[in-house]
Amino acid sequence: DTGVSQDPRHKITKRGQNVTFRCDPISEHNRLYWYRQTLGQGPEFLTYFQNEAQLEKSRLLSDRFSAERPKGSFSTLEIQRTEQGDSAMYLCASSFPRGDYGYTFGSGTRLTVV
Amino acid sequence: AQSVSQHNHHVILSEAASLELGCNYSYGGTVNLFWYVQYPGQHLQLLLKYFSGDPLVKGIKGFEAEFIKSKFSFNLRKPSVQWSDTAEYFCAVRHNDMRFGAGTRLTVKP
Numbered sequence: 709d710t711g712v713s714q715d716p717r718h719k720i721t722k723r724g725q726n727v728t729f730r731c732d733p734i735s736e737h738n739r740l741y742w743y744r745q746t747l748g749q750g751p752e753f754l755t756y757f758q759n760e761a762q763l764e765k766s767r768l769l770s771d772r773f774s775a776e777r778p779k780g781s782f783s784t785l786e787i788q789r790t791e792q793g794d795s796a797m798y799l800c801a802s803s804f805p806r807g808d809y810g811y812t813f814g815s816g817t818r819l820t821v822v
Numbered sequence: 823a824q825s826v827s828q829h830n831h832h833v834i835l836s837e838a839a840s841l842e843l844g845c846n847y848s849y850g851g852t853v854n855l856f857w858y859v860q861y862p863g864q865h866l867q868l869l870l871k872y873f874s875g876d877p878l879v880k881g882i883k884g885f886e887a888e889f890i891k892s893k894f895s896f897n898l899r900k901p902s903v904q905w906s907d908t909a910e911y912f913c914a915v916r917h918n919d920m921r922f923g924a925g926t927r928l929t930v931k932p
Contacts, residue, residue: 741920748924748925748927749924751922752922763918801920808874810868811866814865
């Protein structure tokens, strides 16, 4: 499989618990992005990495959210003390740095906080 | 930062009707423009993109889009829609990272 992989596909958690998602990008892509998508909305930018460096974080990314890409390959997104408002689809994408390249998206992780 | 507006929230058409979905962006510098499609239960897929040259770009499945710089617009068109085009369509603009519009849900009635 040469696409972007995300794990798990679905996660149901109780409010207050911590969750961690994983994204494996296309191996040749050195940029990796995290987005959040809620029903009826477009993907909202959260953060992105170039190799292992986190270059930008959205204001949407509160202190409860942290993302890492320690070796410049896969990335993890952790949400601490989950809230019901965190329920969403979390999307990962990867690309080359050049602006004329589109992103390749994964299938997403659907988080439900109960 | 760049932003994207899609004015049509939900469009309903009959098969064979023509389609035009509006997209306007705000950013003063050089941007690259994209349309993505999300079929029910599937991930986002690239329909087409513009980065330079001919402002009329053709994508997959008979879709095309026209970049009008003076209007900051990048509208998506298809001359004759099919039932299988039922999906959510997202316009996006990329400078450093990509920002998406809220999406337009297209329903094509058979």
